[in-house]
Each structure stands twice: as structure tokens, then as C-alpha cells.
Amino acid sequence: MATYLIGDVQGCADAFDALLDALQFDPAHDRLIVLGDLVNRGPQSLASMERLMALGDSAQCLLGNHDLHLLAVAHGVRKAHRSDTLDDILQSPRRTELIDWVRRRPLALMERGWLLVHAGVLPQWSADKTVQLAAEVERRLRAPDYVDFLRVMFGNQPDEWSESLAGFDRLRIVVNTLTRARFLQASGPNRGRLDFHNKQASANGASSELLPWFALPQRETAQTPIAFGHWSTLGLRWEHNALCLDSGCLWGGALSALKLPPAGQPWLDITQIPCTRSLAPMPD
Template sequence: MTTYAIGDIQGCQQQLTALLQRIYETSPSPRLIFVGDLVNRGPHSLATLRNIRALGDTASVVLGNHDLHLLAVANGIRKPHRSDTLDDILNAEDRDELLDWLRRQPLALLENGHLFVHAGVVPQWTAQQAVDLAHEVETALRGPDWVEFLRTMYGNAPARWDDALEGADRLRCIVNALTRLRFCTADGTMEMLSKGVETVLPGYMPWFDVPGRKTEDVTVVAGHWSTLGLMMRPNLLTLDTGCLWGGKLTAVRLEDRASIQVDCPQYQTPGTM
């Protein structure tokens, strides 16, 4: 079975349909792995969520920051942003079923030498540690107190991972690394405000450029960072190619790294959110 990893969709359902059609033309029964941010800011978040859920066991998802944001907005924990396009989900008859399905998805997957996350991994974590720590968050999201977990999820502190972290601080640090991380220092201190190298503070670098990061023995597959575009290194694939911003929606076949891309209209303008 061939496996395709698919970048951030963010509610661009028409482009997802076109991309899947092209995938099925070459691989009739593929496995699909979505690297998060299924919804928000694009025009068809409800249809996107329904269609990915309907793929059943042929598809896996890791949650992104916009997916978690949807859960928080739906539970009154966060106010919608001006650029949000979540009303169709929030008002849908099957809203509760969709949100229940979403909160049961993982934050990290490790399969066949590939570690799938939405944003990144702090350099001190091994691939297996990332999966184990993600499972702690997944347990909270799937448990009876999941709404309370969402209440404590937001914030930029603690900025550095420590094995001794406990409670909400521990889970928040894990969430930030897996769903928001772009830059960190060599010791893993995360910086959450900068989106480009021109604005980041001295001493910070893209998480994947930290020398000796402990995930160098696997290929990390991530999205989240649209200005990177499609990046292929021996131990890294980045798949957010700016579909929402008038770029492309991208899938990569992991067996040979062949890529399929679909052009997208510009649904949002950077800097207007």
C-alpha cells in the first residue's frame, strides 16, 4: 500500500477533492496521513471535516493548532478570530459527532521511520518520546475533563521542556511543541511569536536546524509553516505550501517522495487576520 502525506488544508475542500482524485488515479487504495490544520480560514471547513472523517481507516490525522482552536471556540473557551471560518461547523446538525471525532485524533504518529506532527519537535525529544508525550495530551483530550484541559491549554509558558514538568504546564508545553513550534534555541527554548527568520531573536533557529536534534534518525513530516513551502531533506518533509494564501495543496508519496500539487485561489491575505 502506498502512503501519501498531505499538508495543511484549512477548509479548502475543493482543492482537497481535486488532490485526492489525482492520488486515486495513480494509487487506487492509498493510505493518507494529514498533518493537521484540517479546518479554518478556508471556505469549506464543514465539508472538509466531514469528508476526511468519512475516509475511515484509510486515513489518519494529527491535530494542528487550528483544529484545537475549533474545539476551544466550540466550547466557549476562545472567541472566534476575525479570519475564522468555523460557523458552518458550529451550526451543523452533526457538530457534536464531528467535534467528538476530532478530539480523539492523535497529535503524533510514528510509522515506518516517519514521525508525523503538525508543527515540530523540540530537539531534546526522540521520536518515540514525542509520541509518548503526545499520548499524554491525547488522553486528556479524550477523557471526561477534556473541556477543562482546553481551558488550560493556551499560553507560551513554559517555553522550555523539562521532564519534571507536571499538570497543565506539562501538557501546554507538549501542545506548543507539536502544534505551534517554529523556532527554538539549541537547548529547546521555544519562541512562539516569530514566523520568519527576519524577525526571530538571535540564538533561535528553525527547530529542524538544531544540531544533533534527537529526531535525526527518522524523517519528520510536518506542516504549519507555509513560508517554508515544500522542503525535502533526508530526515525532513514540510508540506504546508500555502493553499489558503493562493499557493498549492500538496501531497507527497512517502515511498519515493513523488509530489502531487493542486493550485489554490487566494482565500486569505497575509497580515489581514
């Protein structure tokens, strides 16, 4: 039995199918986890979702920022962007079932000793703490009145973690970290503060005070291997015990999968499928 982690699909269903074929994925014996952003921007959001749903218990998808955006648009909490490709989901006769399935996805998982998130973690959080905080948000998204939470979920504040945070502020920083984090303040009194303005592959040219979230010294998850997506300009990269699996399929890069290694294996087994460009390449 193999377990595969797959980077951001973002509606590129043909590449997703091609990757499963390349892996010789057998849902009777194998398992896969998509690291968030299953839908949006690519040409086949509905097909991507239906493909994953059809795999049943053999597949899982973390919630990414685009998946949360879908929930908000579906309930009129946010307006659709011009670049969104969600209409096939929103106009589907199965719309209610599809939206309900999305809101029940997890935000973080532990799998064979790996911590899995869409974007990042804060330096104060251990792996167990990350999963615990994710569960707080998951319970709110799965509650009958979850649309009330969607109405207050978006926003950049607070951008610093404190154990004293409560209510929607606490949930919002957890959502932002797990689905949007890239750079953090590297030192000083604001060490660990989220930065939402820079997307390039390094802090060079952004600010000497910023570091990628996984590069902060002495973070609590330093000894835990972490797999994440979200950062297409970073691309496939293994650094500081963290693996970025978003290799820019949407932008004409590749769709990448990691076969989770047994304990102690010193190398990573990566499979990639080249993707047809759906959007113009993002500048680094």
C-alpha cells in the first residue's frame, strides 16, 4: 500500500488524471492526499472535484485558500474574481452536495510522521498544536451555522499568534497561517508575524527582515517533516525539513506527487507530470 501526496491541482483535471496513471494508483490498495487548492483558476474545477470524490476513502483533500474562496462565493460572502473558474461547480445540479463535501475537508493532517498543510505553520506551533488548532476551525466549518463563520473568516488581522487569542480572531489567524502563509518576520519583537504581501521564491528584494515560514530558526516543527503546497514560485523544493509540492501546474509547470517514504528512508520519491499552461506565468 502506497500513500501519495499531491500538490495544488487547481482545476487541472487532465494533469491530475495523468499523474494518477503515472503512479499506477490503485484505490483498492493506495491512498492519496491533495495538499489543498483542488479547484479554481484551471479549466476543470468540477471534474477535479468529482474525480477526487469518486475515489472515496482512498483520497483526501486539505482545504486551501481557493477551496475556502469557493465556499464563500457559493454563499454570497465574497464576489467571484474575474480569473475564477468555479461556475461549473456553482451551476452543477449537485452543487449542494459538492459544497458540503468541501466544507468537511481537513486543514491539517499527520500522516506517517509527516505534518501536512496547504501553506504553512507558525514557529510557536508544534505538529500536535497545528493539528489541534486546525480541528478548532474544522469544527466551526462543519457546524450548521458555518456561513456565519465564513462572513468573518477573511482578513489579515490578527497577524501575530498569542495563546490569549479567542473567538473569531483565533480562528482567523489559524486559517490564514494554514492556507496563506509564505513569509514571516524573522527576528525582533515581531518575530513570527505573518506577511501577506510577498509571493516570490525568496525574501531577496522583499525585505531583509523576512524569511520563508519554514526557515525561521528554532521553530517547534523543525524535527517534523512537513509537506505543503500554495507557493508556486517556490516550486518543488526540499529545505529545512519542509517539502513544497506546488510546482506550478496551473502556470505551465508540473503536477508533483511524493510517495511517502518509510521511516528512515533518506531520499524522496517524486513523480511529476508536465502541465499545459492555463494562466500566464507568474513573475518571481
